[in-house]
Amino acid sequence: xxxxxxxxxxxxxxxxxxxxxxxxxxxxxxxxxxxxxxxxxxxxxxxxxxxxxxxxxxxxxxxxxxxxxxxxxxxxxxxxxxxxxxxxxxxxxxxxxxxxxxxxxxxxxxxxxxxxxxxxxxxxxxxxxxxxxxxxxxxxxxxxxxxxxxxxxxxxxxxxxxxxxxxxxxxxxxxxxxxxxxxxxxxxxxxxxxxxxxxxxxxxxxxxxxxxxxxxxxxxxxxxxxxxxxxxxxxxxxxxxxxxxxxxxxxxxxxxxxxxxxxxxxxxxxxxxxxxxxxxxxxxxxxxxxxxxxxxxxxxxxxxxxxxxxxxxxxxxxxxxxxxxxxxxxxxx
Numbered sequence: 001x002x003x004x005x006x007x008x009x010x011x012x013x014x015x016x017x018x019x020x021x022x023x024x025x026x027x028x029x030x031x032x033x034x035x036x037x038x039x040x041x042x043x044x045x046x047x048x049x050x051x052x053x054x055x056x057x058x059x060x061x062x063x064x065x066x067x068x069x070x071x072x073x074x075x076x077x078x079x080x081x082x083x084x085x086x087x088x089x090x091x092x093x094x095x096x097x098x099x100x101x102x103x104x105x106x107x108x109x110x111x112x113x114x115x116x117x118x119x120x121x122x123x124x125x126x127x128x129x130x131x132x133x134x135x136x137x138x139x140x141x142x143x144x145x146x147x148x149x150x151x152x153x154x155x156x157x158x159x160x161x162x163x164x165x166x167x168x169x170x171x172x173x174x175x176x177x178x179x180x181x182x183x184x185x186x187x188x189x190x191x192x193x194x195x196x197x198x199x200x201x202x203x204x205x206x207x208x209x210x211x212x213x214x215x216x217x218x219x220x221x222x223x224x225x226x227x228x229x230x231x232x233x234x235x236x237x238x239x240x241x242x243x244x245x246x247x248x249x250x251x252x253x254x255x256x257x258x259x260x261x262x263x264x265x266x267x268x269x270x271x272x273x274x275x276x277x278x279x280x281x282x283x284x285x286x287x288x289x290x291x292x293x294x295x296x297x298x299x300x301x302x303x304x305x306x307x308x309x310x311x312x313x314x315x316x317x318x319x320x321x322x323x324x325x326x327x328x329x330x331x332x333x
Contacts, residue, residue, distance in 0.1 A: 012098035015045045017114050019069040022276030025055050030163045031149040032062040038158035074109040093118035106139035167283030173258035182251045188266040191224040195272035196240050197233035203273050205291045206316040211243035213322050218246045287329040
């Protein structure tokens with residue numbers, strides 16, 4: 001498929017399927033940017049998990065419309081909403097999209113889902129040549145996730161417009177953060193953020209290790225520690241805080257993702273597990289130390305290895321290495 005093919009579809013209706021969580025969606029931003037550059041006048045719709053309506057709104061430069069996906073038995077991200085399946089697929093077929101793009105993994109299950117959208121043409125990852133009006137490319141076995149997805153876009157003829165992530169902060173994000181009162185007394189650059197949670201508990205570094213690292217950096221650099229997390233992670237941030245010798249600011253609670261990102265954007269450093277906030281940090285250009293314990297570090301580590309230091313520590317044995325990497329990042333100009 002060539003750039004001339006994409007140019008012929010510049011005014012097309014395009015639907016993209018990627019029904020995943022925050023970090024996975026942020027990794028798709030370079031590909032979305034490339035597609036929008038190739039198709040500046042196309043109407044691009046995203047089919048995703050319900051939460052991703054806010055993702056589509058934040059990235060409205062690349063996405064014109066959001067459509068909620070009711071789920072699939074093969075995907076663990078959400079329970080299947082069986083009562084919505086018929087109307088969802090009927091509605092998708094009635095739209096007669098010009099092009100459907102499968103950006104949800106290797107296509108083992110997702111290609112059948114995207115074919116059921118009934119678009120005039122389909123492209124994406126998959127094995128084999130595909131059917132009529134289909135263009136499939138092999139899913140890369142190696143490489144960072146943003147580069148894999150960008151390879152799909154460029155394979156379709158879109159120009160590569162950089163592999164960097166983005167996370168735009170809005171005025172609404174800033175106003176919500178100010179209204180929360182969390183930043184009262186916190187000057188920009190005077191604090192570091194510790195995000196001890198993750199979607200899966202078995203990806204979380206021990207609270208005692210986070211506490212020890214935070215205390216040491218507070219002594220070294222006189223930085224206030226700000227603990228971040230969702231409302232569900234409040235017990236975890238409280239546990240970290242109880243183990244600290246220097247009282248932190250506990251910001252876990254009802255902040256939106258955008259307001260939490262605004263808080264992080266003013267920090268000197270983020271220390272976190274391998275989870276979505278590491279990709280927020282990459283989008284913000286915020287220095288970070290990311291601790292891996294389960295996922296493929298080569299696939300999910302941020303691309304800039306100077307700004308983002310990643311290490312493998314499933315058993316919580318590398319606290320000194322985390323401190324050393326954090327110190328090195330704090331010395332960067």
